[in-house]
Amino acid sequence: MIELSHLSAVDRVAELGYWIGPPFRGHGYATEAARAMCEVGFRTLRLHRIEAGALARNHASIHVLEKAGLRHEGVLRERVRIGGRWLDRVWLARLAG
Ligand SMILES: CC(C)(COP(=O)(O)OP(=O)(O)OC[C@H]1O[C@@H](n2cnc3c(N)ncnc32)[C@H](O)[C@@H]1OP(=O)(O)O)[C@@H](O)C(=O)NCCC(=O)NCCS
Structure with missing residues (x-):
């Protein structure tokens, strides 16, 4: 599964999220899908920014x-x-161009 969510037409930004079934991890599928989704986001949807x-x-x-x-x-x-413990989250983004 891969998606662009929280899409804002005003700011032209969306959030990238994904999940690969455990038997299929480690084969480059998530990387391939994330790159393809960025292409869709920037070229087809004309986004300015994709974040995750x-x-x-x-x-x-x-x-x-x-x-x-x-x-x-x-x-x-x-x-x-998660499980009663507070965990840090990192934030990343790519801009068009
Ligand atoms: C995270 C997830 C999407 C990765 O999927 P995947 O298909 O295995 O990813 P890829 O094979 O495309 O790439 C994984 C890369 O991380 C690397 N990697 C794997 N485990 C690692 C670790 N513990 N530390 C550092 N790098 C690691 C791999 O070597 C690979 O890099 P490489 O191609 O340079 O060797 C998958 O594990 C998953 O669905 N996890 C559960 C859901 C999740 O975490 N979703 C993302 C929420 S932000």
């Missing part, structure tokens, strides 16, 4: 976003609560 968040410990996802051309913008400290 990931748990700071989700190194595979952060790597996927980096390979799709997104750049680090910051850390949202203790933004998510």
Whole structure:
């Protein structure tokens, strides 16, 4: 699954999110899909900015976003609560052009 959500026609921004079934991970599918979705976002939807968040410990996802051309913008400290623990979230984005 891959999607562009929270799309704003005014700001021409959308959020990238994805999930790969466990048996299919580690084959480059998420990277391929993220790159393709960026092309759709910038070329077809004429977005100005595509952004994404990931748990700071989700190194595979952060790597996927980096390979799709997104750049680090910051850390949202203790933004998510999982199993009673507060976890940091990182935020990345890619601009058109
Ligand atoms: C994150 C996720 C989408 C990655 O999917 P995938 O198809 O395995 O990703 P790819 O194979 O395209 O790329 C993964 C990259 O991360 C790297 N990677 C994997 N585990 C890693 C780790 N623990 N630390 C650093 N890099 C890691 C891989 O080596 C690969 O990089 P490479 O191509 O340079 O070798 C998948 O694990 C998933 O669906 N996880 C659960 C849902 C999720 O986290 N979604 C994202 C929410 S932000």
